[in-house]
Amino acid sequence: MPLTNGCPDLLSEVRAFRARYPEVRYVDLISLDIPGHFYGKRYPVEMLEKVAAGSALKLPQNCVLLGVQGGLFPIGDYCFNDGDPDAPRRLIPGTLKPVSWERQPLGQMLISSDGTAAPIEFEPREVLARVLERLARRGIKPVVAFELEFYLFDRVLQEGLPQFPRDAFSGDPDDQPNMHIERLSRFGEVLHDMVETANAQGIDANVMTAELGPGQFEINFGHCADGLQAADWAALFCRSTRGVALKHGLRASFMSKPYLQAPGSGMHVHVSLYDNAGNNLLAADGQRPLRHAVAGCLELLPHCMPIFAANHNAFRRYGAMVNAASRASWGFEDRDACIRIPESDPRNLRIEHRLAGADANPYLVLAAILSGMEHGLEAQREPIAPLNEDRASGIDFPKDMLAAVAAMRDHAAVNERLGREFVMVYCENKRQDHLAFQQEVSAREYRWFM
Template sequence: MQSKSSTLLAEVRTFRQNHPEVRYVDLIALDIPGHFYGKRYPVEMLEKVAAGSPLKLPQNAVLLGAQGGLFKIGDYCFNDGDPDANRRLVPGTLKPVSWEAQPLGQMLITSDGTDAPIEFEPREVLAKVLERLHRKGIHPVVAFELEFYLFDKKLDDGLPQFARDPLSGDSDDQPNLHIERLSRFGTVLDDMAQTAKAQGLDITVITAELGPGQFEINFGHLDDGLRAADWAALFCRSTRGVALKHGYRASFMAKPYLQHPGSGMHVHVSLYDPAGNNLLAAHQQQPLRHAVAGCLELLPHCMPIFSPNHNAFRRLGGTVNAATRACWGFEDRDACVRIPESDPRNLRIEHRLASADANPYLVLAAILVGLEHGLDAGLEPIAPLNEDRNSGADFPLEMLDAVRAMQHQPALREGLGAEFVDVYCENKRQDHLAFQQEIHAREYRWYL
């Protein structure tokens, strides 16, 4: 059996043989707001890292705010000496980058699996949740769906403009699911899909969504939750790059237009035992009810994860298929937790609340903790929307209220880690306050 270092070394050497033009590789990881940070390594130095040389980056890079600034969070950032922390290469993620002007490679890095993982690193948080579930004999199978908008590359006084139809030159106004929009934007969409596949992502269905220039990409189901979240994160990065290459902007911003639907991150999750039996389908689907109840009970306390910024809260109200209460239903897209029609083998939940710009590692971790909580406690859910259209529980619709609801919830602190919850909540609180430190022109129009 090959050691991890020999496997990684073989991966790097094979990459160099197949891509001799590549001189640098971006080593990247996702921070708390969902942005990639990292370093650009000469490819020959990457061989040394693969062979076992240390790979260190500042620990507090994970804590950067949405605009890249550092916040004082406990002793982090300003009273800890800004220490380095070990990272490791994620096997199987070294791939060519085709959307940059120069030939590059990229590879995921993480602190999970190192001697001292960073407790608040998103990928490490998910890794701990998955490890705990595996010890309980629970094996999730996961699939993400991501919505995004295409815009014109040029902004108009900072505001996004509709993507122009390549055929007519007009703004795209094809209706929901219209196949003609897929044809007219086929060149850029095909490049996005092929680029994603070159990154090792299993892209399946592409849909034209309701908003002008809005699309949805579905991924294949995976029995590796970390890899499924990797796919979602990497797709966002490559899609933005490919769009720019074709003269567009791609954005996963939750609510770019007030008058059009927002963009969501839908996550399908089924749970299996070690023998491959669907746990949710056992005992006349009673475990499904427990899992749904757990998700709904914790959902109001997870809003800073599902709606991670001011704009994301704008998506929750007055739009198609975006719930404003914690609710569930069978084949009901108005529900936060939808149960798609399926046979017992494929019975699953579809969690529909998170915005497309949420951190996929943390979204999946929060969903799994909710499922675990419901199964462990044997909870019973409220009535589904199919039985009562008014069924549901309120959840916070403003960031500071959401942070207060999250920070002291016992099941979340236990399931996600108390240190992570404290750090994450303070990061979101500080980010929100920083966002408010600017007077918009509208305030002068209204109040001057």
């Protein structure tokens, strides 16, 4: 059986980590499942060195299939008819970092089945890896930057409901939200710790913005020429940010729509495409490829909604308040559009895909966006009118999970580009998660119907 790890660079990385952090005894080996949660194992650091030297690393294949609450659903022959087999994983070089938000010294490192002898077809990182490999064979090199919005809450819930956060200086709740720079100062201690912790994880987190919602902020990442690494950054940032918030007596959440009367939180993804010579492909021929890429994204968007809106709550975000589109649309410098074209020089011409909720899976969001762009470049069709020319321009997309799953499940281009096995597994996972969510009688139902 081929080894899934074992290379001098990995071994050197682990040994250098042990020398620099001798107090760390355990390392969390983590990977993202379909709903966007980390699963994995906590390894003694001396055992991690053995894995880096070539010992096999295996976890159950079906860890990837966990529902949003951690349970397993019967999906095809998986979970309950396959004997719950192990599948090989590999260590992701460069991701072994210290964890600073736990009470005891700890490390963490990403693992994945992509690049192993038997990759899991429906693992999110493997899905993105296949899309990137396909683009690479065509000489297309994406450059990607994520932006993530999130909310801070008081650590203590009241009757299960989140409360506005209080700043450390005045103790006042952040109940009069605005985009003023002073809010960054009021919550500067926790926000700066979030960025510095992310930087220590190897994440190029940089610009901070106070958003419109109470306790809502946005942090941007640098543009990255490695699509897998860009998605790694987004995933790891969510983990570290929640941990840092708890350390400061707060909660952080990337929930898409925590308050009905406040803006939702989005995952904005900037994507430009370059050839092997470093030329921006979108800017060629009077920006014709840009228009083709936009057309492809708009065509596939209604059939990728379970990816962009990954749960029941995420659908509440669309059309509810400012900058939350209710139809698939595009425009130049227009934040009401799903796909915004920021003003830039030809070298940096890019799309900004603004539809996904902040709690979506970053690997799958990027895979869907790149697949849409690839589809458009191949079909070479012109997009609908931009919002700058027609404010009514747009294409309808599903507004609930069951309709979204139906639109995704049998779509030929989505199955071809993301993988038929992945689409089947993902749609069934989302369908059953949604049905499980409905199996609880809410207080509202008693108010309405008793």
